[in-house]
Amino acid sequence: MATVFDTFANPARFEALSKRLAPFCLISALLLIVIATPLALAFSPADYQQGDAVRIKYVHVPAAWLATLAFTFMAAMSAIAFVWRHPIADEAAKSAAPVGLAMTGLTLFTGAIWGKPMWGAWWVWDVRLTSALVLFFIYLGYLAVWDAVEDRTKAAKYARLVALTGFINVPIVKFSVDWWNSLHQPASIIRMDGPTIHSSMLTPLLMMILAYSLFFGWFVLTGVEASILETRAQRRVAPTPTPSTMTEAPRQPLADAASDTARANG
Amino acid sequence: MAEFFAMGGYGGYVWSAYPVSVVVLGYIGLRRAARLRDARKRAKLSKNDSKKPL
Numbered sequence: 001m002a003t004v005f006d007t008f009a010n011p012a013r014f015e016a017l018s019k020r021l022a023p024f025c026l027i028s029a030l031l032l033i034v035i036a037t038p039l040a041l042a043f044s045p046a047d048y049q050q051g052d053a054v055r056i057k058y059v060h061v062p063a064a065w066l067a068t069l070a071f072t073f074m075a076a077m078s079a080i081a082f083v084w085r086h087p088i089a090d091e092a093a094k095s096a097a098p099v100g101l102a103m104t105g106l107t108l109f110t111g112a113i114w115g116k117p118m119w120g121a122w123w124v125w126d127v128r129l130t131s132a133l134v135l136f137f138i139y140l141g142y143l144a145v146w147d148a149v150e151d152r153t154k155a156a157k158y159a160r161l162v163a164l165t166g167f168i169n170v171p172i173v174k175f176s177v178d179w180w181n182s183l184h185q186p187a188s189i190i191r192m193d194g195p196t197i198h199s200s201m202l203t204p205l206l207m208m209i210l211a212y213s214l215f216f217g218w219f220v221l222t223g224v225e226a227s228i229l230e231t232r233a234q235r236r237v238a239p240t241p242t243p244s245t246m247t248e249a250p251r252q253p254l255a256d257a258a259s260d261t262a263r264a265n266g
Numbered sequence: 267m268a269e270f271f272a273m274g275g276y277g278g279y280v281w282s283a284y285p286v287s288v289v290v291l292g293y294i295g296l297r298r299a300a301r302l303r304d305a306r307k308r309a310k311l312s313k314n315d316s317k318k319p320l
Contacts, residue, residue, distance in 0.1 A: 026295075041284070042270065052273035055280050059287040102294050110283045117279050215291065222302045229305035233312040 009086050011228045018225040025218035032211035039204035053117045058204055060110040061189075062212040063103045067135060068170050070100030070216060074142070075167035078160040088224060090156040093163055094146055095223025099216055101139035107132055119183055127176040128184035135173055138166040 008014055040058035047054035074093040081089035111129065112122040123129065142162045149155035172179075177186045188196045195202055273280045 037284070041280075046274060051276060053276040053279055055273065055276075056283045059283050063287065098298075099294055102290050106287055106290050109286060113279045113283055117276055215295070219294070219298055222298055226298075226302045226305040229309040233305070233308040236312040 009088055014088060015225055015228060018221040022218050022221040025214045029211045029214035029218065032207050036204045036207035036211060044201050044204050050118060053114065056110055056114040058208050060107065060114055061205060062208040063106040063110060065209050066212045066216055067100055067104040067107050068173055070096045070103065071170050074163045078163035082160050091224045091227045092220055095220045097139060097143050099219045104132060104136040104139055108136060124183055126183045127180045128182050131169060131173045131176050134169055138169060
């Protein structure tokens with residue numbers, strides 16, 4: 001565990017890891033999507049109640065999965081950044097936010113076009129739908145903090161708070177269908193008594209979920225790598241320490257971490 | 267074939283969900299790829315700069 005942590009926490013090692021792992025994630029995600037799409041659209045059966053509208057599931061569920069996974073990841077990274085004060089954890093959380101926001105938007109969109117034919121309404125103020133909308137706004141708030149606060153150290157601190165407090169909403173999104181009466185159907189994959197979907201539908205669905213998760217892996221790895229490189233380039237152009245690096249001694253800002261990498265690379 | 271595109275009357279719904287998903291994933295993916303390419307290029311440039319004698 002300690003070595004895993006070191007690999008991810010050291011910018012030079014992270015860069016080397018990302019260069020090898022990120023292309024693998026992206027290529028396998030694309031392959032899985034190419035294989036799963038015809039299964040989802042043509043070879044899986046129509047639902048006995050929902051007919052062919054059920055095929056929206058194969059893009060709705062993976063998006064919703066990733067929307068909550070991304071925020072859980074952001075909250076975990078924020079907790080790590082909070083305890084160990086490592087800037088790469090902040091960067092990892094920040095890198096996950098755009099994909100989380102996009103996937104929450106996609107969940108709401110595909111949910112609306114699934115809701116219209118099935119429930120007769122694009123939108124209802126149901127607890128599942130409303131909590132997903134709240135998640136969308138929390139993502140916006142999180143990204144706005146990074147944009148609005150100029151001092152990076154302060155921005156990271158506020159962003160951590162948004163991620164950790166906003167995380168309260170994630171179990172509400174997930175369990176809303178069990179805790180309250182909801183129009184939305186309950187969980188059918190992650191259940192105590194096992195999945196309730198036939199394998200002909202479950203296979204393309206799990207492939208899509210895996211594909212979206214691998215895409216997420218690629219997205220975060222490349223985001224962190226890009227920010228390490230950007231900070232290093234900036235550091236070389238203007239090597240004077242910023243006020244924030246002088247006032248908060250225990251923290252090692254990304255700029256310093258990146259210059260360690262520069263030294264390590266010779 | 268026409269039956270396949272009709273999706274049992276749900277064609278309009280199904281055939282809008284998939285392309286929009288592809289566009290959203292493609293958009294954020296391409297933006298991130300562009301940012302990484304840019305960052306790699308700049309990191310290389312600044313490395314060469316720092317090697318130059320003043």
